[in-house]
Amino acid sequence: MILHDSFEINENGRLSIAGHDAVDLAAKFGTPAFIIDEEKIRSVCRKYREAFSELFGGESRPVYAGKALCFTDLYRVMREEKMAADCVSSGELATALKAGFPMRDVFFHGNNKTDDDIRYAISSGVGYFVADGEEELIAIDREAKNAGITQKILLRITPGIDPHTHKKIITGNVDSKFGSAISTGRASEITALAMSLGNIELSGFHCHVGSQIFEPDPFCDAAAIMMKFIAEMKKEHGYAGTILNLGGGFGVRYTEDDPIISYRDNIKAIASTVNEAAKRFLIDPPTVLMEPGRSIVAAAGATLYTVGSVKEIPGFRNYVSIDGGMTDNPRYTLYGSKYTVINASRASLPADFEITLAGRCCESGDLIAEGVRIAKPERGDVIAVLVTGAYNYSMASNYNRVPRPPVIMIGKNGPRVAVRRETREDITALDE
Numbered sequence: 001m002i003l004h005d006s007f008e009i010n011e012n013g014r015l016s017i018a019g020h021d022a023v024d025l026a027a028k029f030g031t032p033a034f035i036i037d038e039e040k041i042r043s044v045c046r047k048y049r050e051a052f053s054e055l056f057g058g059e060s061r062p063v064y065a066g067k068a069l070c071f072t073d074l075y076r077v078m079r080e081e082k083m084a085a086d087c088v089s090s091g092e093l094a095t096a097l098k099a100g101f102p103m104r105d106v107f108f109h110g111n112n113k114t115d116d117d118i119r120y121a122i123s124s125g126v127g128y129f130v131a132d133g134e135e136e137l138i139a140i141d142r143e144a145k146n147a148g149i150t151q152k153i154l155l156r157i158t159p160g161i162d163p164h165t166h167k168k169i170i171t172g173n174v175d176s177k178f179g180s181a182i183s184t185g186r187a188s189e190i191t192a193l194a195m196s197l198g199n200i201e202l203s204g205f206h207c208h209v210g211s212q213i214f215e216p217d218p219f220c221d222a223a224a225i226m227m228k229f230i231a232e233m234k235k236e237h238g239y240a241g242t243i244l245n246l247g248g249g250f251g252v253r254y255t256e257d258d259p260i261i262s263y264r265d266n267i268k269a270i271a272s273t274v275n276e277a278a279k280r281f282l283i284d285p286p287t288v289l290m291e292p293g294r295s296i297v298a299a300a301g302a303t304l305y306t307v308g309s310v311k312e313i314p315g316f317r318n319y320v321s322i323d324g325g326m327t328d329n330p331r332y333t334l335y336g337s338k339y340t341v342i343n344a345s346r347a348s349l350p351a352d353f354e355i356t357l358a359g360r361c362c363e364s365g366d367l368i369a370e371g372v373r374i375a376k377p378e379r380g381d382v383i384a385v386l387v388t389g390a391y392n393y394s395m396a397s398n399y400n401r402v403p404r405p406p407v408i409m410i411g412k413n414g415p416r417v418a419v420r421r422e423t424r425e426d427i428t429a430l431d432e
């Protein structure tokens with residue numbers, strides 16, 4: 001096993017993904033290609049669901065954050081695994097709808113939903129809006145009135161937790177474009193506003209402290225702050241909502257340096273914080289939701305590339321250029337995110353050749369990894385970047401008019417194309 005149970009070295013000395021030879025997959029589906037182990041995703045969903053029903057009970061459950069990875073086939077999997085879904089755009093909503101996902105189980109996020117988004121979400125029958133602020137509340141109320149419904153919402157609150165992850169992915173701080181801060185008094189004002197609007201039903205509160213968090217403490221701190229806030233809102237405004245959504249953010253092992261964690265243990269710690277706070281503040285334990293994205297899909301994915309060239313620059317470094325790059329995985333360019341790279345064609349040979357893995361965009365910053373060691377490759381070798389299930393395909397772009405790779409799902413009946421490869425015709429399809 002390499003990092004996660006989907007990745008092994010097979011008897012031919014090559015990488016296998018979910019029991020399928022990576023070089024054969026590359027030959028069959030072409031490169032670059034995202035390969036996703038469907039059974040792995042299903043098993044993580046089940047673990048989350050079991051942990052929620054055992055440790056929180058009642059209606060508490062995990063909500064899959066589709067921003068991590070989103071396409072129709074995946075929402076079908078999520079529907080079968082009885083997950084709820086967090087959508088952040090009308091495009092994600094449309095994907096859930098296409099998959100026949102029950103829209104009452106959808107939470108619609110985003111810090112700036114347009115009127116058109118709001119109308120679309122209401123007409124789609126979205127269960128809950130996670131409302132970000134005053135203007136949006138008023139717009140949701142107006143559109144709900146026009147549609148003749150009462151729209152359930154959660155209010156996005158910033159509890160002021162710094163989870164010590166990368167700055168660009170911290171969203172639970174007071175200085176944030178998301179939500180309303182408790183410490184400034186804004187969260188209380190917005191609660192009063194939500195309660196006063198005739199076509200809105202305030203069902204509870206939401207917060208999200210950050211991403212790639214390994215320890216339970218930031219979640220427990222957020223839970224304690226949010227429970228205190230709920231008690232205060234009960235006292236101040238007679239608020240009687242039932243849902244506490246603690247957002248996403250559990251960390252994922254990308255390299256050997258990352259820890260192995262138990263999501264169940266973290267959920268257990270959060271559950272005891274919530275129950276203890278309920279007793280202390282004399283309020284009922286809420287229905288607890290969390291929105292894991294990365295931790296559900298990241299470890300199920302790998303990206304396969306073909307080597308085009310190996311450029312050794314003595315005294316400097318060795319560039320291995322592949323047929324993808326920042327257009328399918330912008331995370332190294334954006335955040336310096338670290339990945340495990342393997343020469344899938346020579347996986348059993350010593351990883352003794354230090355490389356910079358370079359993409360093919362006209363951009364010197366187009367890199368996937370630096371200072372990683374793999375078995376020395378040649379043109380035509382298949383390179384795998386592991387743990388790319390989250391925030392790769394969903395963040396892919398057409399920069400340099402590079403077509404996006406396909407997504408190949410490996411399910412019980414073997415590999416299938418879940419999203420086809422973009423073509424040059426797709427690239428020019430919108431041009432008038």
Ligand SMILES: Cc1ncc(COP(=O)(O)O)c(C=O)c1O
Pocket residue numbers: 065067068086109171208210211212247248249250291292293294295390
């Ligand atoms: C509101 C919200 N929920 C859930 C998530 C998913 O987080 P992760 O993929 O780290 O679990 C995010 C990610 O940024 C988010 O902003």
